[in-house]
Amino acid sequence: MGNGNTEQRRRERLDRGIKVRSDGLYALMSWRELAYLIVPRLVLIVGLLVLPLVMPGAYWQRVITIVCIYALLALSFDFLAHYLGLVCLGGAFFVGVGGYIAAMFNSSLSLPPLLTVPVATILGAVICTLLLLPCLPLRGVYFAIVTLMYPLVLARIIEALDIFGGTDGIMGVDSFANQWLEQYAVISLVLLFLFGTRRLVNVDLGLVFRAVKDNDQAVRASGMNISFYKAIAVFVASAMGCLGGACLVHIYMWAGISLFALDFSILPIAATVIGGAGTLVGPVLGCIILVPISELLREFGTLRIVFYSLILVGFVVFRSEGLMVYGERKYHQFQRWVKV
Amino acid sequence: MSEQPILEAREVTKAFGGILALNRVSFDVFPGEILGIIGPNGSGKTTLVNCITSFVKLTSGTIRFKGTDITRKPAHKIADMGITRTFQIMRPYYSLPAYKNLVIPLFSPRAKRTGGWRGGGKLGDRNTVGIDILEEIGFERDSYVPYKMASALPTGYLKRLELARCLALKPELILCDEVFSGLSMSEIASMVPLIERLQMDGITLIMIEHRLRELFRVANRVMVLNFGEKLVEGTPDEVMADKSVKEAYFGSEEVEEVMTYA
Ligand SMILES: Nc1ncnc2c1ncn2[C@@H]1O[C@H](COP(=O)(O)OP(=O)(O)OP(=O)(O)O)[C@@H](O)[C@H]1O
Numbered sequence: 157m158g159n160g161n162t163e164q165r166r167r168e169r170l171d172r173g174i175k176v177r178s179d180g181l182y183a184l185m186s187w188r189e190l191a192y193l194i195v196p197r198l199v200l201i202v203g204l205l206v207l208p209l210v211m212p213g214a215y216w217q218r219v220i221t222i223v224c225i226y227a228l229l230a231l232s233f234d235f236l237a238h239y240l241g242l243v244c245l246g247g248a249f250f251v252g253v254g255g256y257i258a259a260m261f262n263s264s265l266s267l268p269p270l271l272t273v274p275v276a277t278i279l280g281a282v283i284c285t286l287l288l289l290p291c292l293p294l295r296g297v298y299f300a301i302v303t304l305m306y307p308l309v310l311a312r313i314i315e316a317l318d319i320f321g322g323t324d325g326i327m328g329v330d331s332f333a334n335q336w337l338e339q340y341a342v343i344s345l346v347l348l349f350l351f352g353t354r355r356l357v358n359v360d361l362g363l364v365f366r367a368v369k370d371n372d373q374a375v376r377a378s379g380m381n382i383s384f385y386k387a388i389a390v391f392v393a394s395a396m397g398c399l400g401g402a403c404l405v406h407i408y409m410w411a412g413i414s415l416f417a418l419d420f421s422i423l424p425i426a427a428t429v430i431g432g433a434g435t436l437v438g439p440v441l442g443c444i445i446l447v448p449i450s451e452l453l454r455e456f457g458t459l460r461i462v463f464y465s466l467i468l469v470g471f472v473v474f475r476s477e478g479l480m481v482y483g484e485r486k487y488h489q490f491q492r493w494v495k496v
Numbered sequence: 497m498s499e500q501p502i503l504e505a506r507e508v509t510k511a512f513g514g515i516l517a518l519n520r521v522s523f524d525v526f527p528g529e530i531l532g533i534i535g536p537n538g539s540g541k542t543t544l545v546n547c548i549t550s551f552v553k554l555t556s557g558t559i560r561f562k563g564t565d566i567t568r569k570p571a572h573k574i575a576d577m578g579i580t581r582t583f584q585i586m587r588p589y590y591s592l593p594a595y596k597n598l599v600i601p602l603f604s605p606r607a608k609r610t611g612g613w614r615g616g617g618k619l620g621d622r623n624t625v626g627i628d629i630l631e632e633i634g635f636e637r638d639s640y641v642p643y644k645m646a647s648a649l650p651t652g653y654l655k656r657l658e659l660a661r662c663l664a665l666k667p668e669l670i671l672c673d674e675v676f677s678g679l680s681m682s683e684i685a686s687m688v689p690l691i692e693r694l695q696m697d698g699i700t701l702i703m704i705e706h707r708l709r710e711l712f713r714v715a716n717r718v719m720v721l722n723f724g725e726k727l728v729e730g731t732p733d734e735v736m737a738d739k740s741v742k743e744a745y746f747g748s749e750e751v752e753e754v755m756t757y758a
Pocket residue numbers: 512515517535536537538539540541542543544584
């Protein structure tokens with residue numbers, strides 16, 4: 157490249173990522189490229205794992221746990237919205253179903269949290285998927301609106317029929333054995349589902365998901381039942397939400413209709429916008445930023461909604477692509493001056 | 497013809513509100529043949545494809561495939577039986593590279609059953625099978641074209657990709673909706689042998705075309721639609737000689753051209 161003798165400089169922009177991103181073909185060529193791939197993942201994993209250790213006191217440690225639960229919800233939203241084209245505003249629906257199942261199994265059958273959480277995850281996901289089955293043919297905004305209704309309807313039903321503890325909720329749910337177990341359980345789950353979904357969207361089944369988003373008619377013409385594939389994806393996404401709800405119930409030692417609160421539907425979406433939609437890791441990052449901020453603003457009471465909206469509007473207006481999309485691009489590219 | 501038709505359409509009627517897009521159209525397709533369907537714009541050709549593949553529901557009539565009534569079957573079941581189609585307005589997966597576009601049909605139940613493209617048995621790596629199919633259909637294997645995003649492909653390749661998606665299912669019947677339109681003469685010239693090879697492989701084709709000259713060269717029989725009704729059906733020569741066809745296409749230079757060319 158450097159054999160030109162004309163004194164002209166050109167700004168060159170290289171994309172380091174292309175080489176390593178092209179199907180991992182050249183990924184293992186040298187330690188530098190290996191490091192290039194591994195370091196960001198390592199930073200994320202180690203960063204999350206040391207977070208509880210550097211937190212000042214139990215209050216902030218608890219905040220980290222809540223961050224992780226929102227992260228599961230945000231992952232679930234991002235996965236459905238950007239890999240299937242299903243914009244699901246019903247995060248609270250998953251939380252509520254998972255939470256109530258865990259609480260009931262714990263209080264009536266006195267199963268320990270170690271059992272109720274997996275049971276609530278699987279059983280909750282089955283129930284959520286079955287209940288959402290009629291909506292799967294809906295597209296775009298219609299699916300969004302209907303899923304927004306689900307948690308509201310369920311909360312009203314519980315209230316009106318006075319089932320599952322009615323407005324009082326289910327009290328006296330066991331907590332996790334200790335706070336360290338609680339924190340590292342949820343952190344490992346977030347990491348597990350983060351890398352799991354990232355893998356999922358790149359295997360052949362995940363390509364079918366993305367194809368459904370891109371062009372569902374062509375998928376039908378290929379002899380595949382789109383509702384079936386949507387159902388699989390909804391199962392995966394609702395499992396993440398139910399898992400979050402089940403953990404939440406054991407953390408608060410209480411299940412009530414506030415599990416169906418709008419916060420669980422809306423905050424993950426805001427986190428996805430801030431972190432970078434479609435990146436999967438972005439929404440997790442968004443939760444790490446957004447949840448502590450909303451905690452800090454707790455003393456302002458309802459006024460914190462204003463701060464919170466301002467942050468969101470700012471992000472949408474100035475950096476609509478999201479932190480992670482921006483960060484990934486900058487990481488993969490670097491600029492340098494070359495003589496031409 | 498004593499042979500059992502592979503596809504039988506009887507009195508197929510489709511109304512969109514007040515418009516009769518198809519009015520009691522009946523025809524047979526026989527195994528291994530190429531049936532051309534022509535007709536002026538808006539005559540109902542695409543609607544016919546949509547009806548056969550169940551992308552729209554017929555108002556009345558029946559369609560049978562190899563003796564089985566498929567009229568009310570869902571679209572994915574019909575594709576699963578081996579009836580595939582291309583879309584006139586191409587529908588690739590724009591966010592995926594060309595070869596990954598084929599991973600989706602290769603993932604389908606039918607492809608798993610029929611064992612992919614070459615040979616039976618276990619379907620190997622779908623990526624390589626996809627690249628094989630693309631090569632079969634005219635993508636250069638060693639170039640970067642199969643790895644390009646579908647959104648960056650020119651029309652000629654997108655048309656081929658449409659056909660490739662059909663082939664991944666190992667179909668028995670392909671409905672091609674204007675695969676030649678928008679292509680240059682030389683591109684069509686390279687597509688024609690491809691179509692002929694598919695026929696030699698035993699695939700039955702229904703080809704909808706506006707490029708009459710190229711169609712008449714490959715088609716065994718031609719059916720003409722006009723305002724949703726079947727005008728005539730016959731060998732290319734018979735259709736060309738038919739007076740009503742000339743009237744339907746009155747003023748169309750292409751027909752004049754074909755007529756003088758013949
Ligand atoms: N989804 C629809 N809703 C309402 N009318 C429709 C619909 N699809 C097609 N039509 C009408 O049906 C008639 C036949 O349309 P069709 O697309 O089948 O024509 P075509 O023969 O494929 O035309 P072209 O050569 O332009 O592709 C047209 O009058 C069209 O306006």
